[in-house]
Amino acid sequence: MNRYPSLTRRALTLTALAAALAACTTVGPNYHVPDQAAVKRPEANAPFLGAAEKSYTSDPLPADWWHLYQDPVLDGLIAKAFSANADLRVAAANLQRAHAVLEEVEEKKRPEVEIAAAPQYGRIAGASLGIPEEIPAGGLYEADIKVAYQVDMWGRIRRAIEAVQADQDAAQAASDLAHVTVAADTTRAYADACSAGYQLKVAQASVDLQQRFAKLTAERVQGGRGIAIDNSRAQAQLDQLRANLPPLAARQRTALYRLAVLTGEVPSRFPAEVAKCATPPRVASAIPVGDGAALLRRRPDVRQAERQLAGATARIGVATAELYPNVSLGASFGGVGFIKDAGAVNTWKFSVGPLISWNLPSTSSARVHIREANASSAGALARFDAVVLNALRETESALTVYARELDRNAALRAAREQSALAARQTAKLYQFGRTDFLAALDADRTLASAESVLAASDAQLAMDQAQLFLALGGGWENTRPAHGEGHGAATGGGPTAHGVEHGVAAVGTHGSHAPQ
Template identity: 45%
Template sequence: MGTRRVWGRAGAPILALALSACATAGPDYRSPEQSVATAPSATGAFHSAQGGQFSQADLPDHWWRLYADPRLDALVEQALAANTDLRQADANLDRAEAVLREAEAGRAISTSISGGETLARPSGVGQHLPGTVSYDFGLSAAYPLDLNGRIRRAIEASVADVEASAAARDYVRTSVAAATARAYAQVCAANYALAINRRVVKLQRDTLDATRRLARGGRGTAFDVSRAQAAVDASAAALPGFEGQRQNGLYLLATLLGRPPADYPRDVESCAALPTLAQALPVGDGAALIRRRPDIRQAERTIAGDTARLGVAMADLYPQVRIGGSVGLSGPLKDFGNGSAFGFSLGPLLSWSFPNRPVVRARIAQADAQIRGDLAGFDGAVLEALRQVESALETYRRDAQRAAMLDRARDGAALSANQAGKLFRFGRGDFLSLLDAQRSLASAEATAATARTQLVQDQVALFLALGGGWTP
């Protein structure tokens, strides 16, 4: 790398050489045109969004408000304000913005001040003679012309990096909102299952009490009592598991809110009803998904940044020119202040790594390969987003069908258990049939409750796949 300073007419040939490359180096960025994101099959309606439980309306930003649950709304807002992952994402965005400011500062005038004093004695003079004291003081300034757009491309790259960091932060927002809703649903589901299983246990205890009375009256046996007791114990054994699920959900909520686990939200502890949607699920279409998903936006902004960096690499093929000038005073200290000590310079400053063109070409090839990799990553992000949504839609649709069938099975089991109880009390049914009916009811109640809980988790997974939870 060499630098030359030219004054007056001598600078004209070099300035003309630099002006020959005054166009901005590298290609201007354009959104990927030949990509999966533009395919009609990717931008149309979702294949699995079939049935009355889905709506073609676009997903609202704050999707959790569709549940009309003030406690859930408050929890998500608290998580978005205090979550540690979001704080880290905010710091990454701040860093990217600081890098942008550094790149923009490359357009400013650079200045430097130098000064010094020396004592020198030429060789060959008497050793007792003092040396000559001299001084040097100067002020220089330079302004980059950026004729080939190197600085401009660097700023473009930094702007794209800021936008990519913002998209990454938005993706964290979607994940935090979904995780908070899931944890809240876990607490509510555990209490919901506890209530159902406690109701079953109470029914079986009532049967146990009746069996003991019948045994004391001679209408039953000790074997009947032991079997009734075993049924109660088996159903009661499931209760601690649900209590553990509830507590673990509360601990998870505390972590998401940026608190120690012991500081979990006490008001959520009593949640007993599953979050329920009062309307069809709004899912939009593929085009809306591609616009909304933050990870897709991040992948697209990465292409833009690396395209600008290709321009930075290509700019090294041409000279870098600055307009510079300097003023200063120098000479023996005894002449300080004389007019002869004053000097100045003004002219273009040229730097050019011409001998290292193979290195520059290699860097250009690296940048070009990076862009091709980015394009593949962008297509992959679009495909993965579409797959996640289709899978989430299909899972929810099938689980909704299963939950409806299990609800009917539970209702049938409840009717059978009620009929068996009446027959047994009036002496027209045997005790084994009663126990079998109640065991079937307990199993049907637990299975139906699990299916309903899974539906809420499926809904949250779908909202996460759709990319909701951030403000564009």
Template identity: 45%
Template sequence: MRKGITTSLLALALSACATAGPDYHPPEHSAATAPGAQGAFQSAQGAGFSNADLPDHWWKLYNDPRLDALIAEALTANTDLRVADANLTAAQAVLRETEAGRQISTTISGGETLARPSGVTQHLPGSISYDFGLSASYPLDLNGRIRRAIESSGANVEAVTAARDYVRVSVAAATAKAYAQVCAANYALGVNRRVVSLQRDTLNATQRLFRGGRGTAFDVSRAQAAVDQSEATLPVYEAQRQSGLYLLATLLGRPPADYPRDVEGCATLPSLGAPLPVGDGTALIRRRPDIRQAERMIASDTATLGVAMADLYPQVSIGGSVGLSGPLKDFGSGSAFGFSLGPLISWTFPNRPVVRARIAQADAQVQADLASFDGSVLEALRQTETALETYRRDAEKAAALDRARDSANVSAGQANKLFRFGRSDFLDLLDTQRSLASAESSAAAARVQLVQDQIAIFLALGGGWTSNDAGDQSAGNAQQ
């Protein structure tokens, strides 16, 4: 009877030799495969954009060795990246632990026992027995439970790698933005100091006219007020510069007081020498690490579903043991030796409702992953289109403000000449200089905003990690 039961169970286990659960395939009908997601960007119209693909190290497009060095340091010392690297190391360790499940496991046991039957005189010694054994088992993994677990852990490693890559993207963009903030603050300081210098020249001329009897104290006070008002803006830009320097230090893994001194005097805005390379939707979906992470989570949880389904079938392994046991006085005799060899079967058959519930949970998680993947694709496209449109409109605004500044500069020069020759009053001169100050400040702010917009585009496009840093075979799976 026992032999028949064992044979039946073994036959049932062998019937489950196929790997449990569905094999993973990239989503066929998803937001990533929609025609509207794979073409050119709607907002990348005009001479300022290029269909060329974004290079991995996009910051090199600025041709600024100082910026290159800062980002290289940040990608080495940034604390968020160190956390991401540690998370990746942990995920790789989990994978190694899972892979170890397919190896032979061994157990060594041993002990001795002193026993004395009840009723025996307490002065008599009891009998001493011993038990020593070695057992080993090898999982056959007939239903692929271990294989699915390894698949899940492997895909999770790739997902964590993608998360690490996304941190790299963010750190590179944040470093470039902080560097641009320092340069922009100094650039704006220079512009406003030139305005102050012009207004101070007017103030000096007004004071000379007043001393010569050709001006009034009212003219002097108004000229002084214009100088004071423009000078009041200078501390704001100095604070912005210092804030950018402190942020740079933090991104580089340094205390704020240890900010990079060689950046402190940067007064030239980072500038691109060519149109922005933006590629298309297909390249974006392949490149963005957060999309790759979402796709790898589908693969991981699909394999986890297979692990749950494998619990519907018996787990079979080949086991054996050898050992010595018996009274201590018979140690080493042939009667003390024993061994066993045969299949070991475990099955949670009475708990099939529990297993079914776990399968339902795992399947629901896969469906949630699919929705999250679609959401990641749509959000990436939205962010990119928004960043491109913002940059395009801000470029138009900057060009208009440049023209307004140039016109205000001409008007200020003309007003100054007319005032000096007595053909215009002082109020007209102050009005034109006030307009020039406003135009200079607005044009400078627009140029600064363009640099920030460029960095926002690079961030949205997912640039900043190198394909050689991580196996990105799965990055393109979402579109195949």
């Protein structure tokens, strides 16, 4: 009876030794951001070229950048979108799935325990036991407790966990990116609705002005101081200005529909207060944009691409482990016999031992898998570089477009003022017969065009600002209580130092490169 505890102790000792051995060997490359990656270039982390304009500052971008508009309606819309947007719910579900996959993979590093019991009534054939006599029928049983543990001698499980951890981080980055997009899209839809309302207001003012001019022209024709063609020209101008109203009304309504869907409502339940808005939202002060390093740390798509690179690198180790044997330890303890003899010494059984499997002929397929994993890692690095460069391009472009539209807007505003002055002066001259009808009509047409173009520029400025904030990639930082509580840890010289927040600079300290 004393031998069973001794065997149990031996099995536990063997398991502990195997676990210690497994902790010392991890094949495949340890991950770090490659030195040749675009994110490590000094130019990528430098101040933006476009930020030298007076409309920008180098201050860090606030996490909740929409507060810069100082617009409570916009604040409320974004808060509602964050709580009800369907795309954010999809991103949250994908993140939950990534968590579940990680838990599933982490289970592989724990022992598996199986308990089975099979009581039954019947008779055992004596011949099967080498007994010539008939064995009487009775209650039979068989019960087992089995414990199996896969010894991760080559780090296959650890690399798989590392890869899935990177996938989870990438899913979190995708969720953050969805928040950035929803915040920017909500701002753009709000700006579009208000801008369309403003343009409608300007267009209606032009119509009203032309109506007064057409009325004055009709009175002059009736008084014999004009000809019929003057009346027709004035009415044609009026009809042309009226034709500008329906497209603007349609644009306003479609923007309201977008806004409703972004905030989780059906299109018909758009916010009534926005339908009355006729002032485009705009940040009046200089916009804080930071620099390239801050941008690359902040943008979730950059972090997502970096985490995908980390996962692809870890999967090289998973493929490399296929070159080596799989080792599993197993132990079972149980009993079998007649139920009436249950517990008797001669009914107990046990087994302890390793299971080693190594498919030598399949090493060629393992090497193919290694080449595939290396190619995937190279592709992930190329995608990472592309995302980094595109993030910088988008931001520089948005900075330039907004600054130049500000210049254009200022010139258009000056032109509108001069057109308004000319129209007033011409109207007085025409009223007293000092100028002809065509001059007055042309002055009014020029003013209406200047008003329309300036209103369109004001609307474009609002859209350009929202596009700039989208390019800067902020807005996700306060959407979860403790961002970055992942499995990765950045270390010195890793991605954090070179523009990628939450990157894993080195995972595992005992990895080695296996034959490939």
